[in-house]
Amino acid sequence: MTSHTVVARVRRLAGTRKVGHAGTLDPMATGVLVAGLNRATRLLGHLQLADKSYDATIRLGATTSTDDAEGEVVSTAPVDGVTDAAIAAGVTPYRGEISQVPSAVSAIKVDGKRAYERVRAGEEVVLKSRTVTVSRYDVLDIRRGDGWIDVDVSVDCSSGTYIRALARDLGADLGVGGHLTALRRTRVGTFDLSVAHSLDALAEEFTWLPIADVAAGTFPRYDADAEQAAAIRTGRPLPGLKLSAGQTAMFDPTGIFLALYEPHGPLAKPTAVFVS
Template identity: 40%
Template sequence: MVHGILVVDKPPGMTSHDVVARVRQRLGTRKVGHAGTLDPDATGVLVLCVGDATRLLEYVSAADKAYEGEVVFGRATDTDDASGLVVASASARQLRVEAVEAAARRFVGGYDQRVPAYSAVHIDGQRAYERARRGEALQLPLRRVQISKLEVVSFTPGDEARAWFRVVCSTGTYVRSLCRDWGQALGLPAHMGSLRRTRSGRFDLTQAVRLSEWENAADPARALRPMEEAVAALPRLCLEGGQGQRLVHGQAVPLPPDVDLGTAETAGDVAVMASDGSLLAVGRVHREAGRGWVRPRKVFWKKGVPCK
C-alpha cells in the first residue's frame, strides 16, 4: 500500500468525494480521505491523505485556507452561489468600491456565521441540504469563524455589481455564506459568483497536480508527498533508541531534559521522528508529578529506528 499526501487542483463540476473515488480507483486503495470539502463549482487546492496518512487528516484539516473569488451584489440565491435559484434581487447600481471595502473590513477577525441551507451540516440527524430540497424551514446553526484577511482586488459597478476578492479564513468557514453576509452588510442581496482555493494550510497551487494529468501518469504514486508533511506544524521530538521503542509499543516516556516542558505542553501534540526522518508516532505531552511525559496517540511502525 502507498502512503502520503496528494495535492490536487480540483476541476469544476466535481464533488470532493468524486475526486476521492477516482484517486481510490487509480491507486487501488480505499484508504483515501480529503482535508476540507470544496463545493462542486469551486476549483483549486484539495489535499488528500492516502494510506497511513489518513490518520493525520485532523492536522491537515485544522489549517487555515486561502481563496480567490467573486461576489455578486444585487442577486441572492437559495444556495448562496451561482448554481442556485434566485430568491431576491435589487439594483446595486449605486454601490461604490469604497463601501464594499469598508464592509469587508467589518468581517476581519471573528464573526458568527450562519451555515448555508444547502450544506452537509447535520440538523436533527439529517443533512441540511436534504431538508432544504424538501422545502423545509430550517433553524440553521451559527458558527464562530475567523477571517484573517478579506481584500477587494477589483470592482465592477452595475445593476449587478461584482467584486473580485482574496480571503484567508479558518477551517469551517463557508465563503459563500461570507458573500451572502457581505451583501447584507451593504443592504443588498448577494451571492458567490466563483471560487478558487489557492492554499490549504502549507499546501498551495504550486504543489498541486491536475487530476486528469495525474490519472494518466505512468506512476501516479510518484506524485505523493511524504506523510511527514502533514505534521510539519507540530513540534518535532527525537527520543533515544530505548525510549522511542517504548513509545511505539504504547508506553508513556519522559520528555528529554533538553525539551522545555512549558512549550511542549502548550503545543499538546508532538511529532516523534526516527533518525532517518520518518514519522514514528504522534504523541501527546502532559505533566505528571512536575515532570513532562509523552504518551503515544498515533503510532506508525516503520523500519526507521528512533534517534540515538
C-alpha cells in the first residue's frame, strides 16, 4: 500500500477531501505515517519530523535490483564465512554522520523525473551521495538459513536516510550482497506507534489527535490575552513580546490554537495563522 492509497482511505473515513501526509513510506513498509486533516494539513510542514526510527530486516547473501525484496535478484554469494562479529563490525561505519548514495529506485527527482520512473523505463540511474545522520544502528537478532542470513536491526536516523541503502551497503561491505526484506517505521518526530491507529481500527472508530494538542506538544506554548488573541487572529505583529528562537504555538484565553509566531527583532510575527 502506498502513502497515496492511505491518504485516499483516510479521506473516505474522515469524510473530507482535505487530507495530507508527511514523510512518504515505501509501499513495502508498514508503521507510522503522519496525516493531517483540514486545517491541520497546513501544520504538517511546520512539524519537527526530521528524526525517524525504523525496525528492519536485512537479508545477506543476495543483491536485488531495488535493494529490497520487491526487486529481482541480480547476484548471490555464499554466506558461510560471515560471522556474527563481522556483522556487528559491519554496521559500525554507518553510525553517526555518513555519506550515503540513495537507492536508484527512489522518489528523488532526476531532471524533473522520479528516479524510480527512469529505472522502470530501462534507464541507468546514478544518484549523488548525500550526508545523513544515523544516531542509532543496533543489531537485534541474527538468523541463519539455507544460503542466507537475516539480520534484524533498529535504526534512528535523520530525514532522507534510506534504510534500503544501509542494507545494500552492509551486504556489499561483507562481500555477499544484501537487501531489505522488512521495514517498519516506528517513529516520526514525536509521533510513535503508541499514538498510531491501523486503517481497520479507524474504520471502526475514527479518532485523531486535536490540532491544539499536537501544537502544544511540538512547540513552546504562549497563552495570549484577549487583546493579543484578536491581533493574532488577523496575523498582526505583536510588539514587545519576547519569544524563544524558532516557532511558538499561540493560544487564546480559552485554549484555542491560533497560530505559529516567531521573533523578528522587537516584534513577534506569524509564520502561519490557523484561525480567522
